[in-house]
Amino acid sequence: MDFSFEGNGGYRVPTGIGGLDIQLGGGVPTGTTILVLAEPGANADLFARQFVQGGLFNDEDVYYFSSEHPVQEIISDMQDMKLDVRKYIDSGSLELIDAYGPRFYNVLPKEFTSTISAKDFLKKGTDSMNMLKGTVVQKRANKYRGVIDSISYFLRSYPLNNVVEAIEVMSSVGKATGAIQLILMTSGMHDPITENNLRHICDGVIELRLREHGSEIERTIMIRKMRGMLVPNRTIPYVVTARGIELETTTRVL
Template identity: 30%
Template sequence: MIKLENAMKLIKTRIQLLDETLGGGLPDKSVILMLGEPGSGNDILTQQIMYQHALKEGKVAYFTTFRPPEITTEDFKTFGWDVSRLKADHWTFIDIHTSKALQILQKEISMRIGQGCWTVIDSLSYILLTQKHNLVLNMVESLLDNARKHGGIHFLLLTQGMHDPQTEITMQHLADGVIELIAQKTARGTSRRIRIKNMRKTVYAQKLIPFNITKNGIVVETAVRIA
């Protein structure tokens, strides 16, 4: 078998079935768009991956917009994730709930990623609603450039249904990967699934991954469906 010398490094999410679907994990140097309607769990999955990364001595810079760091910290505790117990340089909240959000992001993104941080922008939807569209595109392009230069995994949270189709498709086109979380009401409750819509730099399986939201966060089921 021929070994590819320049094969992209894959980084495990530590969610086994998700890693298997991705062919081993998320590609390094990637910006991932996390799609989902309110309550779908796209934020929880992102936070879980990042918290596990910080527990393993990784660094995280978490940018908050409409929800302040104090509230986000309390949300984490719902699942037993206590960021206050992490080393100071392993988890940093940056509150960008301000009219100068993009200016702060442009400066902080370059610095934080250069320091080896993985990043989260929670949420891109809020920024799109409050900032000029072309300036948001410039910020996303800067994030992509820094990710490719310095590496790491970087998440953008986007709420489905809040934007026109062109805006949503544009963001999907720019991102290195798109993960969609789907929640549908059924007679038995809520059916939840993870779908990999796109992931550059890796070969991924076309599967719908069933999952539940538990007191420990996202827990995937063993059965999968063909997407």
């Protein structure tokens, strides 16, 4: 597993988003739980895919807990990034946890559910919060990272205290194992108290923002905080290309 020495007695794990790692001096501290607070259309899902890819390329195991998208959609998106997803799934390096399908088994037409595996059928009616807690406390033999996509579903469906408790458990397990974990959340969907609660309990907070500038939409990233680190005191423009999210390396006057 590759770590970047930060020069102050600690090590940083690369996120997989190259420009972000440069801004962070090589990556993030081990055991860090990061909240990605993104406006709709800011490509948080792509950010998460690159984070997954970064872990796999760094010889880490990766879990991806999806409550917002079908697993097949995630696989397809990763294949579009030229990632051999099936190879990593078959080897056990990548685990896709489907918390989306069980929510809709009772309402989908039979032709959409007739091909599900026995294992997935047993998840029918499973409480999503229990699935989340079971995922984050699961013992893993190797170094790993994880993604929760997204916590907004849980905030819509469960009391805030229950969600906060689940994240605190996730964070404590991450600190004990050295895992870095990403939590996606939709900006503007929840009240300010809820957003601030999650900003507070996570070790790092990264915000993806959109702004109309003339006839163009400008995308910027803000590293609001990162445990044990001094973060850039400005927003950083980024673009979306065939290679994913790329942070600009020069400062522009906007």
